[in-house]
Amino acid sequence: MFSDLDEQLAATLRHRAGGDVDPAPIVEHARYRGRRLRLRRRGLIAGGVAAACVALTSVVLAIPGVRSTDDPIMPAAALMLPEAQSDGTVRPEEVGADPATVHFTTDALLNDAEYATWRTGRGIESVELQGPSGQARFALARTEALLNGLQQTLSSAGRPQARTEVRVGARSGVAWFDPSGDRKLWFVRWQPADGLWAQLDTYATTRDEAAGTAGRVRFDGAHRCVVPFRLESMPPGGRLLECSVTLGRSARDSFVDGSLVVGDASGRWLTVRAQFSPAGDEAGPGDLAAGPYRVRRQGSDVLKMVVKSCHVEAFLKGWGNGYTEAEGLAVLGGYRPARDLDRPDTW
Structure with missing residues (x-):
């Protein structure tokens, strides 16, 4: 639901500050500014933007870039x-x-x-x-x-x-x-x-x-709620519970992020999210294997890999509940990307 990101951000801030916080204004600002940055990254003027990443939440806080003339707004x-x-x-x-x-x-x-x-x-x-x-x-x-x-x-x-x-x-x-x-x-x-x-x-x-x-x-x-990937490997008894996708009006980068939630009748669930990131992964490949992919741990409850210009994460806790790392790796091993990120009708 909409509270997933809010709850994770609030938990992180409480851990650091030791007190209750109201994440709603922060989340709204971060979502809007972060999406503008990701969609316009290719049109940034060199040296004109400074960005800061909030750990564990993958929320980007940044000054929005300048859209280039070859990156028009779509209908x-x-x-x-x-x-x-x-x-x-x-x-x-x-x-x-x-x-x-x-x-x-x-x-x-x-x-x-x-x-x-x-x-x-x-x-x-x-x-x-x-x-x-x-x-x-x-x-x-x-x-x-x-x-x-x-x-x-x-x-x-x-x-x-x-x-x-x-x-x-x-x-x-x-x-x-x-x-x-x-x-x-x-x-x-x-x-x-x-x-x-x-x-x-x-x-x-x-x-x-x-x-x-x-x-x-x-x-x-x-x-149809569509994301530019399929999950061909499900945990035992697992099924698809939820789909979410964010689309933008940038002609060049219309896909922002998409998530699938997988769970079972016992109440266990995990989230697999893909975020468009043409810059790739500066941290390099991880030391874990998930099918054809190399995966690394991000904290204790998130698995991360890079596939075709997307950062792909499996949230075992925070945005999930009850699945093990081995089960998360099995799910990521069945990740299959779409051929074209900019054509939702083909996903």
Whole structure:
């Protein structure tokens, strides 16, 4: 879920500082700035950027680079997932059950975004949009409790106001806001169909504006959650639980990162994440073997390797729970990259 990165970052900061921290503003800033840097790395002016890496979290904090003239912004459609077969009806039992399918469409919300992070699995589906002039998150779930469990990812003053009734299209719902400087972070929650719950977090001036934006989400189509790799080796009893992918509008580097969560019925799970990194790996190959790859340990709970311009990591704890190093190496041994990182329709 969205809390994975927040929880790991908070744990790291608590370990170093000895006190509780609120990671939400740090995470939001790091995600946006780090993605801009990774997507524009090839267009940086030499010597014009200084970067610092936060250990264990792979979050990059940096001054954004300058986009070169041969790295234009692509149309908003570049942020969309490939279409999936659909009869135009979304069923509650299907939402978040298939980690390969997203059962909503947000084309109308993408115009102001530079990055879109899609996620599906474990009972919930979502997309988070980020850009210089607009940020938003939409989530669709089978229960309201799953929406209540989402951690806030957009910045605000942390003073949510009372809920009021609102209409989203022909459906009733509730809305509330949290002050955020000169603007308000609105939360609109409604049931697009019986047995389904939806929530849009977006910056807006008024409640009606926020509700109008929520009404632009459609539920008459489906999309495939895809990442540029396959996992051909699963632990005994393991299956795919969750998929997430971040796409950007850079013509040269449209893939930012993608993750698959693998787990079993006993509650064990691990995350395999690939991040685009054309610079390769300055640390060199590791001393562990995973199929055809050389792997190294990063701390005590992360395994890392480099495959076709991607840093690939297996998180055994923090972003995982209960798998051993040997099992993580077996999963990485079955990692198979896509041929073209810039064509999600071929993944």
